[in-house]
Amino acid sequence: MSNEAAKDTAAPFRQMAALFALGSCALLNVYATQPILPDIARRFGVSLGASTWTISTSTLGVAVAAPLAGAISDRFGRKHVMVVALVGLILTTASCTLAWNFAALLFLRFAQGLLVPFIFTAALAYIAEEWSGRTATIMNGVYVAGTAFGGFCGRFLAGAAASFTGWLSTFVVFAVLLVPVLALTMCCLPMERRFKASASLGNSLRNVAKGVRDWRLLATCFVGASLLFQQVTSFTYLSLRLAAPPFGLTAIEVGALFVVFLLPVTVTPFFGRLIGTIGRTQAFLLSQIAGIAGIALTLSAYLPSIILGLALSCMAVFAGQSCATGYTAQHARSGRSAATGLYLTCYYLGGSIGAVAPAPLYVHHGWLGCAALISLVAVTSTVLARAAWRMTTPTEQ
Numbered sequence: 001m002s003n004e005a006a007k008d009t010a011a012p013f014r015q016m017a018a019l020f021a022l023g024s025c026a027l028l029n030v031y032a033t034q035p036i037l038p039d040i041a042r043r044f045g046v047s048l049g050a051s052t053w054t055i056s057t058s059t060l061g062v063a064v065a066a067p068l069a070g071a072i073s074d075r076f077g078r079k080h081v082m083v084v085a086l087v088g089l090i091l092t093t094a095s096c097t098l099a100w101n102f103a104a105l106l107f108l109r110f111a112q113g114l115l116v117p118f119i120f121t122a123a124l125a126y127i128a129e130e131w132s133g134r135t136a137t138i139m140n141g142v143y144v145a146g147t148a149f150g151g152f153c154g155r156f157l158a159g160a161a162a163s164f165t166g167w168l169s170t171f172v173v174f175a176v177l178l179v180p181v182l183a184l185t186m187c188c189l190p191m192e193r194r195f196k197a198s199a200s201l202g203n204s205l206r207n208v209a210k211g212v213r214d215w216r217l218l219a220t221c222f223v224g225a226s227l228l229f230q231q232v233t234s235f236t237y238l239s240l241r242l243a244a245p246p247f248g249l250t251a252i253e254v255g256a257l258f259v260v261f262l263l264p265v266t267v268t269p270f271f272g273r274l275i276g277t278i279g280r281t282q283a284f285l286l287s288q289i290a291g292i293a294g295i296a297l298t299l300s301a302y303l304p305s306i307i308l309g310l311a312l313s314c315m316a317v318f319a320g321q322s323c324a325t326g327y328t329a330q331h332a333r334s335g336r337s338a339a340t341g342l343y344l345t346c347y348y349l350g351g352s353i354g355a356v357a358p359a360p361l362y363v364h365h366g367w368l369g370c371a372a373l374i375s376l377v378a379v380t381s382t383v384l385a386r387a388a389w390r391m392t393t394p395t396e397q
Contacts, residue, residue, distance in 0.1 A: 044102035238306070299371055
C-alpha cells in the first residue's frame with residue numbers, strides 16, 4: 001500500500017478532534033441568543049418579538065454569505081479561509097458585549113452569520129479532498145456530530161452564562177471557546193495536499209451558477225432544506241404544545257428538551273460508517289423512516305413517549321444531514337465549496353420556512369397538522385434523494 005493510500009485509510013485522532021471542534025463552532029453562535037431573548041429585550045427596551053431578530057439576522061447572514069464563502073474558499077484554499085474566518089468570528093463575538101444599542105447588536109449578529117459559512121463550506125470541501133472512501137464518510141460524520149454538539153452548547157451555555165453573570169457574559173464565553181478551536185485548526189489540520197485553486201474568483205463564482213444548473217445538486221439542496229425544516233418545525237411547535245395544557249411545562253422544562261441534541265453527537269459518527277457499508281441512498285432512507293417513526297411517537301399523550309420521539313427525530317435529521325453534505329462535497333468535483341455554499345443557503349432557508357410556514361396548520365389542526373406536514377416533507381425528500389443519488393459513481397455512494 002502506498003503512503004498516499006495509507007493516509008486515506010485512517011485519520012489521526014487530533015484531526016478528528018479539530019473537525020469536531022470546527023463543526024461545533026459553526027453552530028455555536030447562530031442560536032446563541034435564543035435563551036436570553038427576554039434579557040436582550042429588557043436591556044435595549046424592545047419587544048420580545050423584536051428581540052428574535054438577533055437570531056434572524058444571524059441566520060440571514062449565513063444564507064447571504066454561503067455562496068460567496070464557497071467561491072472564496074475554492075480560490076484561496078480551505079485552511080487559510082477557515083483560520084481567517086475563526087479570527088473574525090472571535091472578534092465579532094467579543095464585540096457583541098460592546099453593542100451600544102439594539103441596531104449595533106443586530107449588525108454584529110449579522111456579521112457573525114456572514115463568517116459562519118466560511119468555516120462550514122471550507123471544512124466540508126477539505127474533508128472531501130483530503131480523504132476518500134469510507135474514511136471521508138466517517139470524517140464527515142464526525143464534523144456533523146460536532147454541529148449537533150454546537151447546536152446544544154449554543155443554547156445551553158448561553159442560558160447558563162446569563163443566569164450566573166448576566167447576558168453579556170454569553171458572548172465573552174463563546175469568544176473564549178472559539179480560541180481553542182482556532183488553535184486546533186492551526187495545529188492539528190495539515191495544509192491541503194489535494195486542493196486545486198480555482199483560476200480566479202470570477203471562475204469560482206461561475207461555479208455557483210453552474211451548481212444552480214445541476215439538478216442533482218439542487219435536489220440535494222432541497223433535501224438539506226427539508227432536514228432543517230423538519231427540525232425547526234418539530235422543536236418550535238412541539239414546544240408550544242408542551243407549554244400548553246394538559247402538559248403545561250415551564251420555559252425551563254421546555255428548554256431542557258434541547259438535551260436531545262447530545263444524542264446525534266454519539267450516533268452520527270457511527271452512522272457515517274453505516275453509509276460506507278450500505279450506501280448513501282439506503283442509509284438516508286433508514287434515517288427518514290426513523291424520523292417519521294419519531295414524529296409518530298410525539299402524537300402520544302404520554303410525555304416520555306413524546307421526548308423519545310423528539311430524540312429519534314433529532315437523530316434522524318443529523319443522520320440525514322451527514323448523507324446530504326457528504327454527497328454535496330463529493331459530487332462537486334470542481335468548485336466543491338461553491339456547491340456546499342449553495343447547499344448551506346438552502347439549508348438555512350428551509351429552517352426559516354419551518355419557523356413560520358406551519359403556523360396556520362398549528363392554529364387550525366394543532367400539533368397533528370404539523371406532524372403530518374413534517375412526515376410529508378420527509379417522504380418527499382426521500383423520493384428526491386433516491387432519484388438524484390441512484391445514478392452516481394461509487395465514490396459518491
